[in-house]
Amino acid sequence: MELPNRKMDILKAVIEDYIATAVPVGSRTIARRYMSGLSAATIRNEMADLEEMGYLIQPHTSAGRIPTDKAYRLYVDRLLEIKPLGEEQNNAVREHFFRHMDEMEQVIRKTAQIISDLTQYTSLVLAPQMRRTTLRRIQLVPINREMALVVIVTDATVVKDVVIRIPEGMDNDRLDTISRMMTVRFAGHSIADVDISLMEGLERDIQQYRRFFTDLMNAMGDSILQPDWQDLVMEGAINIFNFPEYQDIKRARSFLTMLETREKLYQMLARRTKLETAITIGDENEDSDLKDCSVVTATYRVTGRPMGSIGVIGPTRMEYGHVVGVLDLIGRNLGELISLYIDE
Amino acid sequence: MELPNRKMDILKAVIEDYIATAVPVGSRTIARRYMSGLSAATIRNEMADLEEMGYLIQPHTSAGRIPTDKAYRLYVDRLLEIKPLGEEQNNAVREHFFRHMDEMEQVIRKTAQIISDLTQYTSLVLAPQMRRTTLRRIQLVPINREMALVVIVTDATVVKDVVIRIPEGMDNDRLDTISRMMTVRFAGHSIADVDISLMEGLERDIQQYRRFFTDLMNAMGDSILQPDWQDLVMEGAINIFNFPEYQDIKRARSFLTMLETREKLYQMLARRTKLETAITIGDENEDSDLKDCSVVTATYRVTGRPMGSIGVIGPTRMEYGHVVGVLDLIGRNLGELISLYIDE
DNA sequence: CGTTAGCACTCAACGAGACAGAGTGCTAAC
């Protein structure tokens, strides 16, 4: 199953030429531009072999060849050279990152923008996953006589707030007391552990406000644990118009429609949060809508733990080396920035 | 400048047929489908007049006619019949609205979805404008030793939070005291009034933490008063592909690109918040990117005061009557829902 | 035996020309 060197070189040349031009590449082009030692006829023979082996196909007779998903897979596994970014781009990224970034939401959005700027593909950024954080503090802030805001502070400073109805006659001091009490009880626990059982031993209060506390637990659990696809940010969707293979209105449309079902994208990214970098090419994607796209994702880590994913989505003809380089750089910066929010 | 009745009828027929079909409409069509008493030739003469008057144009000789922006303007001003929604749709809307809507952000997003579902155009929803609300409470919630979260509660329950750096050695009790103090000082004021001058008379504290307080004011001012285009939610952008006039890839692209510059859209909606309903057609739009689109917006009111806008954006060939009906219904429901968050 | 030159063949892309269909403007008659 090992490919001879020369075939490998030719395949690489075809792939890279096709990535650069989106035009089926013929034997002449390869002979002239990449393998000057050989004639077109020789390349032709090799290409016929590669076609038989499933690495290349012809869109029609008498056209050049284009790589198959299988070829991209081989390319990514064996031939890929990760392209680190230049010094000045590196600095530009850091500049962007450590200026004007106070709110987490803004950080996420800006990150997505930078990725799509640098790669020219559609970027995806998954905000830090709450279920991986631990609680630090809970504060009930009264809004009016009937409602309060539950502010949840975690060790990643990712704050969520939920509105909750409060029982009649509960005053501000009481809310404060409850806040303090809950903070003591919950601090250090994972958010996934939040449960009424943690309230054991506070029988007096629970008796009186049992209903309120269960509401509270549910609200916290719901709003934070639920697959929350608002945590997914996307930028540069319309970059797709830059690619000749999406000049066809039907393809462009189906691509953009696919992007609109954010639940699926969210789940894809969430599932990949453990993987360092993951590349899926065309048919390898579980979702059939993605079958002529490639997805590249990377994890970012906060104080060592994987907290979320970043990624791009684009045509299978993707500049994998460059994308992996960008995601690597951005992932490290993002992790670092979020870590700044944390002290421990 | 008054149009004779028959011309008016013909113009109306042309507009409505064109809105329905997107195909230039000829004299035969009108004679057959709308004005059975007259022959095509007569209609032709009238249409020639209407063309001369600037209400119709021919895309080319020997094509039918299409309405100009001026015609749509006349139509909207004089001929428009607002189409109220049917009973069951009305109920469906209320159903949607008063189920599963706890968080403001969710309300806004869902509203946008409903509008784009009902109209099949791209919807825009502007969240309640902070600068129109008054402050109710301010609470500083410590996050870690260096930072705190400023939670701002307004009378529209629209809560914003900002992260701020706190001076060394400031403990939780102190933050609580400051929160209480600021609440007393600021409650009832418009958020636009927040200023260090409101802190007069607290010289002791200010002396000690002057820097902190100015930071705090700035942070609040910045994050809330700034044209915050995150308050703008959009749904159904890809609906544009449903319209034959956007089958052309270049037009579709430029439309979607225009939607991506959210600042402009934000400002357009913000500017219209005072107007009950506003319709701008084609060239009437200030932004040249919108020159072959129409924008319809409506205000929603919370306890009587206009708080934000909702709207749709689509081709000038828009079903104005239907859109106005939908926006009216949704606007009232949205206002009502938000009012529920308020007690006074 | 691998490599190369030559050649016939295939197919998409492009442009020209023909044609049908829709719609108009004009004129003359009702």
Add this chain to the structure above:
DNA sequence: GTTAGCACTCTGTCTCGTTGAGTGCTAACG
């Protein structure tokens, strides 16, 4: 004032030939 008739114009579509890129095959070469 309205209508029928007719010549005219323009678009969209279809067909057909041409061009050019690229292939596969065969035979010759080192």
